Amino acid sequence: MSNALPAPAAPASATAKAPTRPRKRGGARRTDNLMGYLFIAPWLVAFLAFTLIPIVASFVLAFTNYDVLNPSWSWVGLQNFERMFTRDPRYIKSLQATFFYAFTAIPLRLAFALAVAMLLNTHRRGVSTYRAAYYAPSIVGGSVAVAVMWREIFGADGLINAILGTDITWLGNPNTAIWTLIVLAVWQFGSPMLIFLAGLKQIPREFYEAAAIDGAHGGQQFWHITLPLLTPIIFFNLVMQLISGFMVFTQAFIITGGAPLDTTLFYALYLYQRAFVSLQMGYASAMAWVLLAIVAVMTALVFRSSSYWVFYGSQEEN
Amino acid sequence: MDSATTAPADRAMSRSQSRPLWRRMPTRTLLYHLLVGGLGILMLYPILWLFASSFKGAAEIWTNVRSLIPQDFTLANYTNGWRGFGGITFATFYANSFFYAGVATLLTVLASAVVAYGFARINFVGRRIWFACMLATLMLPVQVQIIPQYIIFSELGWINTFYPLLLPRIGGQAFFIFMIMQFIRGIPKDLDEAAEMDGCGKGGIFFRIILPQIVPALITAAIFSFYWTWEDFLTPLIYLNDPKLYTVSLALRSFADPSGQTDWGAIFAMSSLSLVPVFVIFVAFQRFLVEGISTTGLKG
Numbered sequence: 001m002s003n004a005l006p007a008p009a010a011p012a013s014a015t016a017k018a019p020t021r022p023r024k025r026g027g028a029r030r031t032d033n034l035m036g037y038l039f040i041a042p043w044l045v046a047f048l049a050f051t052l053i054p055i056v057a058s059f060v061l062a063f064t065n066y067d068v069l070n071p072s073w074s075w076v077g078l079q080n081f082e083r084m085f086t087r088d089p090r091y092i093k094s095l096q097a098t099f100f101y102a103f104t105a106i107p108l109r110l111a112f113a114l115a116v117a118m119l120l121n122t123h124r125r126g127v128s129t130y131r132a133a134y135y136a137p138s139i140v141g142g143s144v145a146v147a148v149m150w151r152e153i154f155g156a157d158g159l160i161n162a163i164l165g166t167d168i169t170w171l172g173n174p175n176t177a178i179w180t181l182i183v184l185a186v187w188q189f190g191s192p193m194l195i196f197l198a199g200l201k202q203i204p205r206e207f208y209e210a211a212a213i214d215g216a217h218g219g220q221q222f223w224h225i226t227l228p229l230l231t232p233i234i235f236f237n238l239v240m241q242l243i244s245g246f247m248v249f250t251q252a253f254i255i256t257g258g259a260p261l262d263t264t265l266f267y268a269l270y271l272y273q274r275a276f277v278s279l280q281m282g283y284a285s286a287m288a289w290v291l292l293a294i295v296a297v298m299t300a301l302v303f304r305s306s307s308y309w310v311f312y313g314s315q316e317e318n
Numbered sequence: 319m320d321s322a323t324t325a326p327a328d329r330a331m332s333r334s335q336s337r338p339l340w341r342r343m344p345t346r347t348l349l350y351h352l353l354v355g356g357l358g359i360l361m362l363y364p365i366l367w368l369f370a371s372s373f374k375g376a377a378e379i380w381t382n383v384r385s386l387i388p389q390d391f392t393l394a395n396y397t398n399g400w401r402g403f404g405g406i407t408f409a410t411f412y413a414n415s416f417f418y419a420g421v422a423t424l425l426t427v428l429a430s431a432v433v434a435y436g437f438a439r440i441n442f443v444g445r446r447i448w449f450a451c452m453l454a455t456l457m458l459p460v461q462v463q464i465i466p467q468y469i470i471f472s473e474l475g476w477i478n479t480f481y482p483l484l485l486p487r488i489g490g491q492a493f494f495i496f497m498i499m500q501f502i503r504g505i506p507k508d509l510d511e512a513a514e515m516d517g518c519g520k521g522g523i524f525f526r527i528i529l530p531q532i533v534p535a536l537i538t539a540a541i542f543s544f545y546w547t548w549e550d551f552l553t554p555l556i557y558l559n560d561p562k563l564y565t566v567s568l569a570l571r572s573f574a575d576p577s578g579q580t581d582w583g584a585i586f587a588m589s590s591l592s593l594v595p596v597f598v599i600f601v602a603f604q605r606f607l608v609e610g611i612s613t614t615g616l617k618g
Contacts, residue, residue: 032442033443039432040433044489139597144592145590146589157383159384247461285466
């Protein structure tokens, strides 16, 4: 394929490129629609077939009582949404559980990630080994195996009770069950940690040296140099964690199944139950759109707030 | 504070300027390794516990809970667990998982590379809009797509096949497309231009110039794609109901069902085993992973 292409392209490129200096490469760019669309075609086809059309379909379904088993479905207008917020106590429970989880697990995870990144931001021997050890839980964190392991660790005869010498039913108690999932999330701080670490390495040493000469100690250096210069990275991590935090599924599905008393019935888990267990796909589609709205609003709030707390230094090329 | 103490010797002064005082003190270093190393072991402890428990006999598994060293080491959990359930062994589940993860990864990485080149280096009408669409899909909850996808695939009669799992991969994945684009942007355009002068088309430039240079990015993408597919649970859960088609994730969930199975040793053994491919790749390609995440912010 590549052999057939050069001939027609050659004359055009020769005239277009000859006068261009290396510095001004952006100015005189030709458009090449055929090749452009040829290269993005795989994505475009998949996007239309598996993303865009399903999204439109999902939006339509949200206003129906579609049910896979029952072919006679009808428009119900806003009934699905009305039912969600007024006549579905489990839905309210799932919102509570998801928001509680997101608002505790995400800040804790980011705080741990930053603390550990600062510990690992040195040139000591063995740092790469430590980095691997801290990151290891994150690469297996989403797996069923780790979820099964977590269930047994917090089980009645499990590791935690054995270490503490207690007899607590962590997973059966409505006050503690969600915390086992939060601890699991915090344990997997590896990715934001690596991103923080990359950000810490970008901060010029001179800043700290100048601060030390002025008599600023460790804590002051952290508040006045490290934290402000890291805010763009905190912002990025926050957005990424927010999006994934609202969609957590596997861990709750395996470890608690939403129990006890629906205190761990995360949004994605309840949506799955509605769509694929009760087969109420119209209602579940409406739930999916509310989830999209929640994530969009939360992300927009973070973006809006960023002008107040995200500090962009002079080196904007980075 | 340093300036007063370093006055007598020039050598000491220059050292103290380049390295803070506490970094030169061995007790600090020792404390550092105690703290960071200890915390690291604590982090790994649950996983080590899982592996250790998989070698413990049935008698000690819930009596000798804390210890990481089995009293009488046994491999019986692995042989018992491998038998699986319903007459289907874990050999089938591993074959399914390797098939799914292997094909999906191949499709994802190849497509992502091609698409990334298109977005990064070719100027075409509508590029900005499509690129914005692609970035938007990064934030899109899968829940918005999976229900209609399920309806379409079930109408096509594709439940209990791998088509619904593999077909959506033909377009690559937005994360990897974006990551590879960042990589391509780092390659000097002079090379493209020189090749174009020599009569090389866009296809030729991609295959002969860009592709050989983005191999590290492709390896990173391949590793993450393999991980995510290997651990994928929701998609197989929805589309694969026949135990003969179960991936390891699905099989583990049925195998470790607390209401049925009580052979905890076997459950721990099969759980441990399912993590082995992940850790083998992690150890072998650690450098690519760390660089990939640090430069692009991929989730792990």
